[in-house]
Every structure is written in C-alpha cells, then in structure tokens.
Amino acid sequence: MSDRMRPIPIGKLLDGIFSEYFSSGAVFGVSPAFRGDPARAVPLPGGGAEVPLGSAAGPHTQLCQNIVAAYVGGARFFELKTVQTLDGEALHVEKPCILAEDEGCNVEWSTELTVPQALDEYVKAWFVLKILSRELGLGSEDGFLFNMSVGYDLAGIRSPKIDGFIEGLKNAAALPVWSDCMEAARALLPRLHNVDEAYLTTIDPRLCASVTLSTLHGCPPREIEAIASHLLTEKGLHTYVKLNPTLLGYEFCRETLDAMGYDYLVFDERHFLDDLQFEEAVPMLDRLMDLAAAQGRAFGVKLTNTFPVDIVRGELPGGEMYLSGKALYPLALALAERLGRVFSGSLPISFSGGADAFNVRALCAAGIRPVTVATTLLKPGGYQRLSQMAKLLSGLSCPDMVDPAAVTALAKAARTDAHYTKPAKPAAPRKLSAHVPLLDCFTAPCKGGCPIHQDIPEYIRLLGEGRQAEALRVILDRNPLPHITGSICAHPCAAKCTRAFYETPIRIREAKLAAAEGGWKTVLPEIRPLASRPDLKVAVVGGGPAGMAAAFFLARGGAAVTLFELREALGGVVRHIIPHFRISPEAVEADAELLTQLGVDIRLNTPAPLPEKLFDQGYTHIVLAVGAWSPGELPLEGSPAMNALDFLGRCRAWGALHRRPRRVAVIGGGNTAMDAARAAKRLPGVEEVSIIYRRTRRYMPADLEELELAAKVGVELKELLSPVSWHNGELTCSLLELGEYDASGRRIPVETGETVTIPADLVVAAVGERVDGETLAAYGVASEPRHGLPIVKAGTLESSAPNIYVAGDARRGPSTVVEAIADAAAVAEAILGASPVPHRPLPAGRRGEAMLKKGILQEPRSPRREYERCLECNTLCETCVGVCPNRANVAVVVPTRRMPQIVHIDGLCNECGNCAAFCPYDSAPYRDKFTVFGAAADFQQSSNDGFVLLDPIDRLVRVRLDGVTIDTTLMDEDSPLPSGIQELIETIVTDYSYLLY
Missing domain, CATH: 1.10.1060.10 (Alpha-helical ferredoxin)
Incomplete structure (x- = not known):
C-alpha cells in the first residue's frame, strides 16, 4: 500500500460519475445534489458564484474527484491546493497527516502530486463540472470559480514549473489534458441528455483569473509584496494574500486560546517574532490595493493561514502541526476585525478559519466573501455539509464592502460561543473495543x-x-x-x-x-413472566439497581424470586443517597412496580439469611447485590473528613448534622463529589462550597454536565490542591502544578513545595467507597487481596461459592447503574441458561x-x-466514506446483502488517517477494510485484505484474506472464497469497474 494517490483517468472518471449517478442518484457518495440559482450569483473577482462558498486549499481540492464531490455538495468557489517547486516524491509528508476529531490539526501543506499532475487534475475537474452543471441541471455552467493557490517565494513562483502551472490555468486550451477531456466527453455523449457536441465546443478553457498567495511563516514583508506585485502585474491575476494569525501577536493569541479552553496547546513566540508584523502589513496592503486598482485588478486578503503549535502528545508525527477549524475561528475573526477597522471595510476579505453552518451566513452578511472550508468537511457528513451552508447563503444579499461593526460583533461572540470554545473536559474515548469486520460493518x-x-x-x-x-x-x-x-x-x-x-x-x-x-x-x-421455571428459586440479596435488575430478569424468565432489602425501600444508593434534585423517589418507585407486576417477593427491612439457610429453604441460587458501602480512606492530619455517602444521607434530614457549617470543602473529582457539593449548597446557613481536586477540571472523572451544574449553583472548584490536614476550621493543602505528559496524554501533577489554607467548617471526602469484604466472606465468596473485589467467573459472574453470584458495585466497586444492569443480565442468563432479552x-x-x-x-x-438529529447509524454508517476527502472509501451495493459494503480503493488513498479518527471501531478503514488494488505490484506491496483483477477477460483475481493469498476465477463454482467476499468482488468487477483503474 502506497501513500501516494494516483489520479483517475478522465474517461474512468466520467464513466464512474454517471454510472453512479444513474444507478443511485449520488456522485462520489454525495447525495442529494445542491442546485444553484444562476439568477442570484454573487460577484467575485474573476466572475460570479451561485453561492460565495467553497472548499479551501487543502485535502478537498487536491484531486479531481474531491472538487467534483464538493461541487455536488454545494461548493461554487474552489481554492485549489497550493503548489510549490517542491512536489511529488520530493515532498515528504509524514503520515498520518490529518487529525480533525475536534479542532483540526495537520502536518501537510502543499499538493502531494507533482505540479503537472496537479494542473491536469484541475483541468479535468473544470471540464467535469462544466458537464455536470449542464447535464444534471445543478446550476449555470458559469456559476462557479476556480482560484489557484501558489507559494512560497518569488523565485519559485517565477520558475518554469510554477509559471507553466499559472499559465496553464489561465488558459488550458493548448494542454494535452484538454484534448483528453474533450475526447472522453465525446465518447460519453450517447449516455447524456443535455450535453451535445455543440456545448462541448463552448467550454471555456480559461480556468482561473484569480490567485491566492500562500507564504511560509517567516517570509519577509518585501518578499510577500514582491510576489503579490508579480501576480498582479506580470500575471494579470486578481490576487488574495493569505495572512497568518501571528499578526495578532503572541499575547493576544495565548490569552484568547487560553480563555476559550485551548490552554493545552503549546506554542512559543518564535513564529510571532519571525512573521510579518501588523504595523508592517498595513502599509504593504495599502500599496498593493493601489497597485491593483492601477492594473484594473482586485486585491484582498485571505484569513487566515493555519496556526503552528507544538506536537507534545504524539497526536501526529513530527514536532509541529498546524491548527485549523474551530480553534482558528476566533483568531481569524479577530484579525478580520482589526483589518476591517483600519481599512474602514474597504479591504476585501476572503475567509477560511473555522467556518461552518453555524457561522457562514453571518460571515457573508458582514461582507466577508468568499468563504472556504476544510476542517468541517473532514468530519462525518463530509462534503454533504456544504449543502446546508450553500442553502443558508442562497439568495443572501451580501454588502459590497466589509462591515466593521458586524465583524466586531462576530469576533466578540466567537470567544464565548460554545460551538468554538473547548469543553472544560476532553471527550471520552469514542472508539468501540471491537475490530471492524470486512463485511457488514455498519454499526450504531x-x-x-x-x-x-x-x-x-x-x-x-x-x-x-x-x-x-x-x-x-x-x-x-x-x-x-x-x-x-x-x-x-x-x-x-x-x-x-x-x-x-x-x-x-x-x-x-x-x-x-x-x-x-x-x-x-x-x-x-x-409486564408478565415470559416462561415458567419451577426448577429455579432465586434469592437476591440487596435492593439497589443491581438487585432490582437481577430480580426483574430472573422473574421475567420464569424463576421464583425473593428480594431481600435491609432498608425500608428499594433503590440502594439511588434512593437513599443521590439527592432528590437529581432523581425523585417516584422514579425509583415506578421501576420497583415492575418487580411487583412480575410477582417478585419483595421483603423490605429484612436481612437475608446466610447461604446455608437459604439453600435449606429451597433456594437454588443466590445473587449478591449488596453494593459498595464501606467508606474510602482519606488520610488527613487532625480531624477526619466526613464520608460523602454519610453526608448525602444526612442532608436529607438536616437535623442529623450535629452542627451547621458555613463553609464546606468537598474533596474529590467524581460525580459523588458534585452531588455532595450541590447538596451542601442547598443547606441553610452554608455560604461557601469548594471542591478540592489534585488535577485540573480537564482531568476530573465527573461528567461535564455535573461539573457545569455545580458551577452554576456557585460551587467553586479549587484545582491542583492535595489535602494534608484539617485543624480548627482550616484545611491545609499542598499546592501542585502540572508537569510532563504521561503515557495517557495527561499532565502529571507535581509538588511545588508550597501550601494553601482554605477555611472549612466541614470537610467531606468523596474519594470512593469499597466493597464490604465481611459480607462477601459471610457468603463464602473469596476476594482478591489488592482491592477486596470478589473473584468471579468471567461471563457468568459466579463466585468461588457454587451457585452464588455477585453483581453491581459488590462486584466492581463503585460503578454505574447501567453497569449494574449489565451484571444482572449476565447473572440471569447464567442462571436461566438462556438470554434474558426477548426476541x-x-x-x-x-x-x-x-x-x-x-x-x-x-x-x-x-x-x-x-x-x-439521530443519524440512525444502525441503518447507515458510511462514516469513513464521508470523511475521506479523496473518496478512497466507497459504499458498494451488493444485491444479496442488506446494506452496502465498504471497500477501500488503494490508488486513491494517501494515508492521511482521517478515516481512522472517525471509524467507530478500534480500526483504521484504510488499513482494515477490504481493499481494491489497481495493479498486482500494489497488491504485493500491501498487507491489506483485498483483491486485484489480474485478467478482465477470464475474470482472474488475486485475493488476500487473513494473510493467505488465493488466485481464482470468478466463474469458478468451487471457488475457495467465502460467499460474501465472492459476491462483493463479482459486484465490483461487474458494476463498479471504474474503481479498477
């Protein structure tokens, strides 16, 4: 498998596009197609665009099919991927090179093709769009614009390689690829209805009248101005100069990103000192505007280039990556605000810095246009995200100049907008533990x-x-x-x-x-039992969530169930400890009604007999669901802290507290700590409540919503503190600081040698509870020595004592209700001998x-x-298809399968890694899905499961499955291939032959 893409021949492209469209209504997986309104085209330098929206110079404008997919999605302005003299094999890009799970990051910059290949791709794309717009009625054939992007120094731009690229895009008529396109289009005419020979001869070969100049960090101001002058005067192009966010200054960028939750991003002042300075930029832009006006050309700026940050957690290979997407949005707007103010709106601004469906209309309404996007298209939904944005812009009346007041309002709002700020806590791991299957991989x-x-x-x-x-x-x-x-x-x-x-x-x-x-x-x-099992009589010990769930599953399965509960009501911690502001008693009682409906014998205020007596009474099985009530330990000098469960229980009866505290300190960072803090805040006389945690909020185990609710009622979080002692109303804590990153990507808190004193009349310890080892021992259940958890059989949860099972917190230690239900289901299945889930x-x-x-x-x-809003992933996943900018993952409709099958096209993949980030499985589709190879040599160089067509006449294929290579013909009735793989290959060879280029 190579990380080098191979352009699809124009004949194959056209055949594939129309074969797919006529069979499914999609083009490169994008459906439905956006239809532009030619009557509402927005004027831009070099022409008009049906909407002032498109794809930025990047992964979505590198190949012909990328541009085509973007057009079908709704793009009408295409900033072609930047070219430079260093290209092709000489340009080494570390892979994977893209990470777009949240804010975007990348280590790629200019096209990975050779410059001549890039030129050919853009000519092919232009030609295809001219045909598509007419044949499919997607808008005017003149309703879109191409904008070339070049870099990075004047000498390189003047070189024959780049100059030839520029001239080729200005007029492609003499290029061999133009003739190839015309020939392939003529061959396609019999399949078309709205395109004929006469139309083909009218296709304008002048692709580009505008250019965006991309400069490297550190490019001197004189060099930038000289390049822009060259493009305006010698090349006669409308010119945009892409500016860097470093114009804003280190302090502003650091403070802005920190305030928005991006404090973990590491960067120093190096680029800010080396790059163009704002006071240098303003007079330079003034001079270039005057020069452009004298030449009869347009001049503007593109905001912004990506933002360099250090790689410190191994996110991508190398030492530096470039930030984009939502983290770049406030910086790009801040720069637009400054420039808009200085130039009173007269400087045209093109935008690409975190634009998406939530902001694109406001950007254009403020006079910023065109808007190009990249990071949002790298996320699930891919090119189809353009459709919503295009519809938002359709018919929008854009002002002729930038509106500084509107941009200022946008810039201010961006800094607190939840769409662009970083949550206080990182997202939990999104991957499933399973490996992606070759077939039928769609999953919810x-x-x-x-x-x-x-x-x-x-x-x-x-x-x-x-x-x-x-x-x-x-x-x-x-x-x-x-x-x-x-x-x-x-x-x-x-x-x-x-x-x-x-x-x-x-x-x-x-x-x-x-x-x-x-x-x-x-x-x-x-609700009633689904079976009758007179042979089963089960005692469930403990009426918390695990016991209630076990009793339900067993009784529904036909067993006779007795539920023993020490307290006066069912529910365990949920009923007796978790505050009413989180769950009402009525909710617990409603679920308890299910047990009564099933005939469970519920014995409240009743300790369960020991196993010998239970078995003597005819019980065949015992389920221990006694929770984890033993308090965790918090070593404190001086007075001991109150256990959080004890505190929460007493909060229900205020008189149970011996004294009424004014200042409460809760130690811990989990949901129980949040419950204790919020409960304390509601107590009469309590004025101050603090949560003490040894790390920062980013690493707290509590759910983000619980943390936010605590903050909302006035609970103060005190970070990087480790409690040492509590004497006379004062809690003394060691002050910590964040050190190096550990293997999990978290920064390690280290001692500073300083201490902090916090006034506290009451200290509550929410540091976790433990399993009651005495109860387990009384039932003959052996425990492991380190944490005191019971030793149980995997799957069945049967303990060392025969026919005695352990579930919920009693098995795991403090855990969640849904994990308790999972344990209950496993125990019920073991006892019933069948799944407790009905079909x-x-x-x-x-x-x-x-x-x-x-x-x-x-x-x-x-x-x-x-x-x-639900994406119904149980019906349609295809996430890897949507997020691949190159369309290297394809959904193939196999007649005998219920859902389309995902295959990977080796020749279109540059191993950017984006599909690996979003595949719900713990897998990378570009390595793990069934792969279609274009040549035997490519097959040989890869270890992917997949196939290559060796002989199209005899339909001889070479297939690799689980590391074993097989040569077979598709007509072979005794083929050694599994039927599903055989059918998939046959479908590709017969109906998707354009993938075999």
Missing part, C-alpha cells in the same frame, strides 16, 4: 458503547414517531430500570454518538425518560431518510424530536 456506536447494548436508534425512532409505548417496550427488553437510567444514567452511549462530531450527542437519556413516562400506563399492565422485531430504518440527515448541523431538540 451508541449501542456498542452501552454496557447493556440498548437498541437506542430504534427507540429514538419510535419515540420520534409518537409511539412511546412501543419505544418503552424496546427499552424494557434490555433495561428494567427505565426511569432510573432515564434520570441519572452516566450515558456512556452518548460518548460514542457520531452526532458529537457535528455539535452535541443525541440526548439519549432524556429520550429514554420521555419514553418511560409517556408509555408507562400502557406498558406496565402488560422482538425492531423497526427497520430507512436509508434514504438517514442519508438526508448526513452533513446537517442542528441544535438539540426536545427529547421527542431527537429522532430528527
């Missing part, structure tokens, strides 16, 4: 990330259709605690949700609660509907409307 990552594998897209759809009872039935198949999990679930599913790469995850927990509340009266009377037909997704949601950014709705 929310379901895979859920410990009980809830059928989330299915019940989201049912709820959205107003079928709450049906949605609840689907939930109850796997989740017997819908009200509890709908209120306080840690929702690991949301951490995996692909929607998070758009704006925010689907509100899955809230949707579950809406289904539970809306469908409860209908569904509760239906229910699930609603079938609609691929066409799911496709329409791709690329559309929208804010969360009410829980019942979240279906409108």
Whole structure:
C-alpha cells in the first residue's frame, strides 16, 4: 500500500460519475445534489458564484474527484491546493497527516502530486463540472470559480514549473489534458441528455483569473509584496494574500486560546517574532490595493493561514502541526476585525478559519466573501455539509464592502460561543473495543458503547414517531430500570454518538425518560413472566439497581424470586443517597412496580439469611447485590473528613448534622463529589462550597454536565490542591502544578513545595467507597487481596461459592447503574441458561431518510424530536466514506446483502488517517477494510485484505484474506472464497469497474 494517490483517468472518471449517478442518484457518495440559482450569483473577482462558498486549499481540492464531490455538495468557489517547486516524491509528508476529531490539526501543506499532475487534475475537474452543471441541471455552467493557490517565494513562483502551472490555468486550451477531456466527453455523449457536441465546443478553457498567495511563516514583508506585485502585474491575476494569525501577536493569541479552553496547546513566540508584523502589513496592503486598482485588478486578503503549535502528545508525527477549524475561528475573526477597522471595510476579505453552518451566513452578511472550508468537511457528513451552508447563503444579499461593526460583533461572540470554545473536559474515548469486520460493518456506536447494548436508534425512532409505548417496550427488553437510567444514567452511549462530531450527542437519556413516562400506563399492565421455571428459586440479596435488575430478569424468565432489602425501600444508593434534585423517589418507585407486576417477593427491612439457610429453604441460587458501602480512606492530619455517602444521607434530614457549617470543602473529582457539593449548597446557613481536586477540571472523572451544574449553583472548584490536614476550621493543602505528559496524554501533577489554607467548617471526602469484604466472606465468596473485589467467573459472574453470584458495585466497586444492569443480565442468563432479552422485531430504518440527515448541523431538540438529529447509524454508517476527502472509501451495493459494503480503493488513498479518527471501531478503514488494488505490484506491496483483477477477460483475481493469498476465477463454482467476499468482488468487477483503474 502506497501513500501516494494516483489520479483517475478522465474517461474512468466520467464513466464512474454517471454510472453512479444513474444507478443511485449520488456522485462520489454525495447525495442529494445542491442546485444553484444562476439568477442570484454573487460577484467575485474573476466572475460570479451561485453561492460565495467553497472548499479551501487543502485535502478537498487536491484531486479531481474531491472538487467534483464538493461541487455536488454545494461548493461554487474552489481554492485549489497550493503548489510549490517542491512536489511529488520530493515532498515528504509524514503520515498520518490529518487529525480533525475536534479542532483540526495537520502536518501537510502543499499538493502531494507533482505540479503537472496537479494542473491536469484541475483541468479535468473544470471540464467535469462544466458537464455536470449542464447535464444534471445543478446550476449555470458559469456559476462557479476556480482560484489557484501558489507559494512560497518569488523565485519559485517565477520558475518554469510554477509559471507553466499559472499559465496553464489561465488558459488550458493548448494542454494535452484538454484534448483528453474533450475526447472522453465525446465518447460519453450517447449516455447524456443535455450535453451535445455543440456545448462541448463552448467550454471555456480559461480556468482561473484569480490567485491566492500562500507564504511560509517567516517570509519577509518585501518578499510577500514582491510576489503579490508579480501576480498582479506580470500575471494579470486578481490576487488574495493569505495572512497568518501571528499578526495578532503572541499575547493576544495565548490569552484568547487560553480563555476559550485551548490552554493545552503549546506554542512559543518564535513564529510571532519571525512573521510579518501588523504595523508592517498595513502599509504593504495599502500599496498593493493601489497597485491593483492601477492594473484594473482586485486585491484582498485571505484569513487566515493555519496556526503552528507544538506536537507534545504524539497526536501526529513530527514536532509541529498546524491548527485549523474551530480553534482558528476566533483568531481569524479577530484579525478580520482589526483589518476591517483600519481599512474602514474597504479591504476585501476572503475567509477560511473555522467556518461552518453555524457561522457562514453571518460571515457573508458582514461582507466577508468568499468563504472556504476544510476542517468541517473532514468530519462525518463530509462534503454533504456544504449543502446546508450553500442553502443558508442562497439568495443572501451580501454588502459590497466589509462591515466593521458586524465583524466586531462576530469576533466578540466567537470567544464565548460554545460551538468554538473547548469543553472544560476532553471527550471520552469514542472508539468501540471491537475490530471492524470486512463485511457488514455498519454499526450504531451508541449501542456498542452501552454496557447493556440498548437498541437506542430504534427507540429514538419510535419515540420520534409518537409511539412511546412501543419505544418503552424496546427499552424494557434490555433495561428494567427505565426511569432510573432515564434520570441519572452516566450515558456512556452518548460518548460514542457520531452526532458529537457535528455539535452535541443525541440526548439519549432524556429520550429514554420521555419514553418511560409517556408509555408507562400502557406498558406496565402488560409486564408478565415470559416462561415458567419451577426448577429455579432465586434469592437476591440487596435492593439497589443491581438487585432490582437481577430480580426483574430472573422473574421475567420464569424463576421464583425473593428480594431481600435491609432498608425500608428499594433503590440502594439511588434512593437513599443521590439527592432528590437529581432523581425523585417516584422514579425509583415506578421501576420497583415492575418487580411487583412480575410477582417478585419483595421483603423490605429484612436481612437475608446466610447461604446455608437459604439453600435449606429451597433456594437454588443466590445473587449478591449488596453494593459498595464501606467508606474510602482519606488520610488527613487532625480531624477526619466526613464520608460523602454519610453526608448525602444526612442532608436529607438536616437535623442529623450535629452542627451547621458555613463553609464546606468537598474533596474529590467524581460525580459523588458534585452531588455532595450541590447538596451542601442547598443547606441553610452554608455560604461557601469548594471542591478540592489534585488535577485540573480537564482531568476530573465527573461528567461535564455535573461539573457545569455545580458551577452554576456557585460551587467553586479549587484545582491542583492535595489535602494534608484539617485543624480548627482550616484545611491545609499542598499546592501542585502540572508537569510532563504521561503515557495517557495527561499532565502529571507535581509538588511545588508550597501550601494553601482554605477555611472549612466541614470537610467531606468523596474519594470512593469499597466493597464490604465481611459480607462477601459471610457468603463464602473469596476476594482478591489488592482491592477486596470478589473473584468471579468471567461471563457468568459466579463466585468461588457454587451457585452464588455477585453483581453491581459488590462486584466492581463503585460503578454505574447501567453497569449494574449489565451484571444482572449476565447473572440471569447464567442462571436461566438462556438470554434474558426477548426476541422482538425492531423497526427497520430507512436509508434514504438517514442519508438526508448526513452533513446537517442542528441544535438539540426536545427529547421527542431527537429522532430528527439521530443519524440512525444502525441503518447507515458510511462514516469513513464521508470523511475521506479523496473518496478512497466507497459504499458498494451488493444485491444479496442488506446494506452496502465498504471497500477501500488503494490508488486513491494517501494515508492521511482521517478515516481512522472517525471509524467507530478500534480500526483504521484504510488499513482494515477490504481493499481494491489497481495493479498486482500494489497488491504485493500491501498487507491489506483485498483483491486485484489480474485478467478482465477470464475474470482472474488475486485475493488476500487473513494473510493467505488465493488466485481464482470468478466463474469458478468451487471457488475457495467465502460467499460474501465472492459476491462483493463479482459486484465490483461487474458494476463498479471504474474503481479498477
């Protein structure tokens, strides 16, 4: 496998484009196509664009198919990828070179093709767009513009290589590739309806009348001005000069990024000192504007170039990467604000620095145009994100000049806009633990990330259709605690949700609660055992979430179940400790009703007998679900801290606290610490509540929403403090600082030798609880010595004592409700000898509907409307297809398979790594998906599973599967290939032959 892309011949391109379109309505996977309105074209230097929007110089304008896909998506202005004298094999780009999971980063800069190859690609793209616009009715054939991009010094731009590139784009008529395009188009005419020979002869060979100058960091002002002058006068081109964010100065950039949550980005003053200075830029831009006016050309600036930051966590190879996307947006706007103010709006500004569907209309309305994008297109939805942006701009009346006041307002808003600021905590790992399969890899990552594998897209759809009872039935198949999990679930599913790469995850927990509340009266009377198992009598010890869930699954499976609970009500920590402002008692009682409906014998205020007595009473199995109530240890000199669970329990009865504190310090960083702090804040007489944590908020284990809720009620977070002693109302802490990065990418807190004293009348320790070893021992359950956790069999959770099982916190230590349910399901399956999940037909997704949601950014709705945002990944994933700028991952429709199959096209891949970042599996599609090779030599050099067509006449193929290579013909009835792989290869060779270039 090579990291060098191979341009597709123009004949293959045209054949592939129209074969795909006529069969599926898509072009390079992009559907539906955006249709421009020629009557509303926006004037730009060199012509008019149906919308002043397009793709920036970068991965989306490197190959012909990239530009075509962008056009179909809605782009009408194309800043072609920068060329320089260093090109092709001589230009070494470390791979992977792109990381766009959140803010964008890259280590690539100019085209990886040779300059002549790049010229050919752009001519091919121009020709294809001229045909597509007419044949498919996507707009005027003159409704789009190409803008060349060159760098990086005057000598290189004047060289024959780059000068020939410039002249070729100014007029391509004499180029061999122009003749090739014309010949291939003529061969295609019999398949077309709206394009004929006469039209082909009218296609204008003048591709570019404008240029964007890209300069390296450190380029002297005189050099920049000399290049721009050369382009304006000697080349006669409308000229944009791309400026660097370093014009803003180190202090401004550091303070802005820190305030917006990007304090972890590392950069120094080096580039700021070496680059063009603002006071140098202004007179230079003045002179260039005058020169352009004298030449009858347009001159403006492009904001901005990418921002260099150090690579310190191994994000990408090398020592420096370039920042883009949402982190660049406030800097680009700040520079636009300064320039707009200095030039009173007379300096034209083209924009590319974190533009997306949330800001593109406001940018253009402020007089900034055209707007080009790259990072947003590297995220799920890919080129289809352009459609929403294009529709937002269609018909927009853009002012002739930049509006400084509007830009100032945008710049101010950007610094606090949640779309562009960094969350206080990094996102949880989004990858599933599974490896991507070769076939049928579409998956809903929310379901895979859920410990009980809830059928989330299915019940989201049912709820959205107003079928709450049906949605609840689907939930109850796997989740017997819908009200509890709908209120306080840690929702690991949301951490995996692909929607998070758009704006925010689907509100899955809230949707579950809406289904539970809306469908409860209908569904509760239906609950009954699904079987009868007179041979099974089970004692469940403990009435918390694990015990309740185990009792539900076992009773539904037909077992006779007795549930022993020491307290007066079921619910465990959820009922007796977690504050009412997080979950009401009524929610717990509703889920407890399910057990009564199933006939569970619930014995409250009743300690369970020891195992010998239980077995003597005829119980066949025992499930220990006794929680983890033993307090964790916090060594403090002086007075001891109060345990958080004890404190939360007492908060329910204020009189249970012996004294009323005025200042409370909570030590810990988890959700229990947040609960304790918020509960303390509600106590009469409490004035100050602080959370003490030894790291920063970025590394706190608490959920971000819990942290934000604590801050909202006035809880103060005191970071980088390690408690030492508590004497006479004063908590003394060691002051820490962040040191080097550890293997996980977190910075290690280290001692500074200083201490801090915090007034505290009460100190609460939320440092975790432990399993009660005495209870386990009383039931004959052996524990491991280090953490005191019970030793259980994998899968069944049976302990060292026969027929005694352990579930929930008693097995794991403090954990989540949904993990407790997962344990309960595993125990029930082991006891019942069958899965406790009934087989229910699930609603079938609609691929066409799911496709329409791709690329559309929208804010969360009410829980019942979240279906409108749900991407239905159980029906349509194809994430790797969307995020690949080169279209190297393709969805192939195999007639015998329910869903399209993803294959990787070796010759189109430059191993940028973008698909690896977004594939929901712990995999990289460009290495792990079935690969189509164009030549035997490429096949030989790769280790990917895949095939190469050796002989198209005899249909001889060479296939590699699991490291084993097989030569076989597709007509061979005794082929050694698995049927699914055989069918996939046959489909590609027969219906997707254009992929075999």
